[in-house]
Amino acid sequence: MRHVGRVTNPPLGLIAVGPLVEVTIQPHAVVAAQFTAQGLPVPAEAARLMVDTGAQRTCIDQAIAARLGLAPIRYEPMVGVSQKAENYPVFLVQMGLGMAEGEITQQAIWSAEVVGVPTISVGAHAGLIGRDFLAHFDFRYHGRDGTFELVTPVQVGTDASRREKEELRAKRKVERQARKKNRNRRR
Amino acid sequence: MSDHSDQVRAETERFAQALPRLLETHRGEWAVFKDGSVQQFYGSEDDAFTAAVDRFGPAGGFVVAPIVERRPIALSAAVAFGLR
Numbered sequence: 001m002r003h004v005g006r007v008t009n010p011p012l013g014l015i016a017v018g019p020l021v022e023v024t025i026q027p028h029a030v031v032a033a034q035f036t037a038q039g040l041p042v043p044a045e046a047a048r049l050m051v052d053t054g055a056q057r058t059c060i061d062q063a064i065a066a067r068l069g070l071a072p073i074r075y076e077p078m079v080g081v082s083q084k085a086e087n088y089p090v091f092l093v094q095m096g097l098g099m100a101e102g103e104i105t106q107q108a109i110w111s112a113e114v115v116g117v118p119t120i121s122v123g124a125h126a127g128l129i130g131r132d133f134l135a136h137f138d139f140r141y142h143g144r145d146g147t148f149e150l151v152t153p154v155q156v157g158t159d160a161s162r163r164e165k166e167e168l169r170a171k172r173k174v175e176r177q178a179r180k181k182n183r184n185r186r187r
Numbered sequence: 188m189s190d191h192s193d194q195v196r197a198e199t200e201r202f203a204q205a206l207p208r209l210l211e212t213h214r215g216e217w218a219v220f221k222d223g224s225v226q227q228f229y230g231s232e233d234d235a236f237t238a239a240v241d242r243f244g245p246a247g248g249f250v251v252a253p254i255v256e257r258r259p260i261a262l263s264a265a266v267a268f269g270l271r
Contacts, residue, residue, distance in 0.1 A: 028240075030240045077257065
């Protein structure tokens with residue numbers, strides 16, 4: 001499966017805009033399942049991130065994390081342009097990426113860590129896709145024709161099926177807890 | 188930042204203090220850390236997070252972290268190159 005990015009007016013278009021990828025960010029499957037079990041919509045947000053092979057980690061604007069109600073799982077020291085290590089929150093999320101193979105198109109979904117950084121949306125992107133995310137793909141950059149590709153041998157659906165199973169498991173757990181609570185109330 | 192974030196930040200500091208000792212016996216594993224101590228070790232991050240959410244809730248003030256040395260992460264190649 002592959003995700004193909006394309007800009008107009010190559011090669012200058014790709015130089016000016018860069019390899020931007022639109023991903024969908026939402027809470028981890030276990031948290032998403034709790035929303036679903038309560039009949040609430042799972043919060044999700046589309047964000048354009050720039051592929052940056054110079055970035056160790058994938059990061060997003062902290063404002064996105066705030067809008068999605070994400071809770072950090074820890075803080076990690078990161079060095080930015082200030083050259084000083086500062087602690088930033090790390091979130092565990094699901095990231096979705098539109099991929100295709102021939103006629104088949106599907107949203108591939110991964111569980112991924114993202115680092116929340118203070119507002120970095122100075123351009124057309126709201127974060128960076130770092131080498132941790134790229135570890136799952138072959139990244140092909142075709143500068144002359146203004147395209148780039150993220151290619152994975154993973155069959156789309158594998159991770160989606162896993163997510164569905166996780167959501168189902170979490171939903172059943174919430175239902176079990178509700179039943180237990182009801183039983184205790186009756187007593 | 189919220190109270191929850193402050194809680195995770197403080198818990199992360201306590202985890203960092205405990206890390207040298209944990210590295211001796213649990214290197215490479217994932218820990219759920221809360222109230223100043225490891226609640227349980229796991230083989231994967233997903234397992235650790237799932238267990239932590241089940242037990243404490245999504246905003247339960249826990250830390251999920253790998254038992255590896257903590258080193259500052261370079262946000263961009265420009266940093267590693269030394270640009271200011």
